[in-house]
Amino acid sequence: MSHDPETLRRALLAALSSAGGDAVEDPVASGRVQDLTVDAEGAVRFALQLRAADPGALVKQLRGAAEAVEGVSSVKVNVQLPRTAQAAPAGGGGLKAGSVPAPTPRPGILADTDHVVAVSSGKGGVGKSMVASNLAVALARRGLRVGLMDADIYGPNIPLMFGQNDRPQVVGEKGSEMIQPLEAHGVKLMSLGFLLEEDQPAIMRGPLVTGVLKQFLEQVAWGALDVMVVDMPPGTGDAQLSLVQTIDLDGAVMVTTPQKVATGDVRRGVKMFERVNARVLGIVENMSGFTVPSTGEVFHLFGQGGGEALASELSLEFLGSVPIDPAVAAAGDAGQPTVVSAPDSDAAKALDAIAARVWEQVTA
Ligand SMILES: Nc1ncnc2c1ncn2[C@@H]1O[C@H](COP(=O)(O)OP(=O)(O)OP(=O)(O)O)[C@@H](O)[C@H]1O
Ligand SMILES: [Mg+2]
Numbered sequence: 001m002s003h004d005p006e007t008l009r010r011a012l013l014a015a016l017s018s019a020g021g022d023a024v025e026d027p028v029a030s031g032r033v034q035d036l037t038v039d040a041e042g043a044v045r046f047a048l049q050l051r052a053a054d055p056g057a058l059v060k061q062l063r064g065a066a067e068a069v070e071g072v073s074s075v076k077v078n079v080q081l082p083r084t085a086q087a088a089p090a091g092g093g094g095l096k097a098g099s100v101p102a103p104t105p106r107p108g109i110l111a112d113t114d115h116v117v118a119v120s121s122g123k124g125g126v127g128k129s130m131v132a133s134n135l136a137v138a139l140a141r142r143g144l145r146v147g148l149m150d151a152d153i154y155g156p157n158i159p160l161m162f163g164q165n166d167r168p169q170v171v172g173e174k175g176s177e178m179i180q181p182l183e184a185h186g187v188k189l190m191s192l193g194f195l196l197e198e199d200q201p202a203i204m205r206g207p208l209v210t211g212v213l214k215q216f217l218e219q220v221a222w223g224a225l226d227v228m229v230v231d232m233p234p235g236t237g238d239a240q241l242s243l244v245q246t247i248d249l250d251g252a253v254m255v256t257t258p259q260k261v262a263t264g265d266v267r268r269g270v271k272m273f274e275r276v277n278a279r280v281l282g283i284v285e286n287m288s289g290f291t292v293p294s295t296g297e298v299f300h301l302f303g304q305g306g307g308e309a310l311a312s313e314l315s316l317e318f319l320g321s322v323p324i325d326p327a328v329a330a331a332g333d334a335g336q337p338t339v340v341s342a343p344d345s346d347a348a349k350a351l352d353a354i355a356a357r358v359w360e361q362v363t364a
Helices: 005-019 058-067 128-141 206-219 238-246 260-275 306-313 326-333 346-363
Strands: 033-038 043-049 074-080 113-120 146-150 182-184 187-191 225-231 251-256 280-286 318-322
Touching (some): 113 346, 128 146, 260 306, 306 318
Parallel strands (some): 251 280
């Protein structure tokens, strides 16, 4: 049966109008749904401008409603998050409301993933895995389909941070088996940590590292994703470089702590991305200061302002700072990223605002 695109368009608008239920104002009439297009094959695209009060499930509901319309073969939603005051860059950029960027086909690996964002540093122990986990969960809570790949095959942390240590299932026919990612807090996860025995060291040399990671990307049944977050290993050596070249990144988020030694390493990290023409989205300063809960006094244990100074020196956006919070460390150990375990903490709010800004950048 063939469907006239105009008839299909009308059916879609009707379905989207009522999809949010009584809880939200009509998404079409209120102008949240924009630039709806349908092609002759039934491929649908539209932009969705979310508002701050919208429930996280709205994106899913609208996608589901569109997919359920007869004659629709695929649905792409270009989600635009509400601008958060904290994440707004100085001077204000202004959302390009309603713009649906042309699809950029990702050849081969991650063909069904719209955006890939790496979280990196150059330096170890600065909070890359913490930032990557929280970015992934914050975006999933806003209704996006999110994957998180632990590319740190020497010291994979993601299983612990998500409280996951099940073994992934292998699915599919013999000869074309795929590894099923695990899922926690709405994020699809893959880590070499899932495939190794607990006491088995991941002793691998450079070329092997790239091989394993390529396999991750090719043989994991990620499904369609709006965004893949990659938790990068520390350092700026060959392994990191070939990883950046293997995955077609939209950009990298660089994490630093405030002190000078850390910013030096991050500078080298930024250079590495620039050398392979990968865009650096901006700098996050982690462990920025500790507020004594009882007195409100702030201690800058690792110095102050290093991230912001580095961002301005390198003409990069400063994406925000995350304070030291014992809840962040506890959250990681308990398998619950901070945006889930302590959503009202300053750290969680900062991480959520950083996630919104990162999404804005890759979809702008
Ligand atoms: N803002 C914070 N407040 C308190 N603890 C934090 C904060 N950020 C990170 N941590 C803790 O610091 C430790 C290091 O963080 P994390 O593992 O994310 O760093 P990393 O850069 O990924 O390290 P590696 O280089 O080993 O991969 C973890 O125990 C984490 O829970
Ligand atoms: Mg890590």
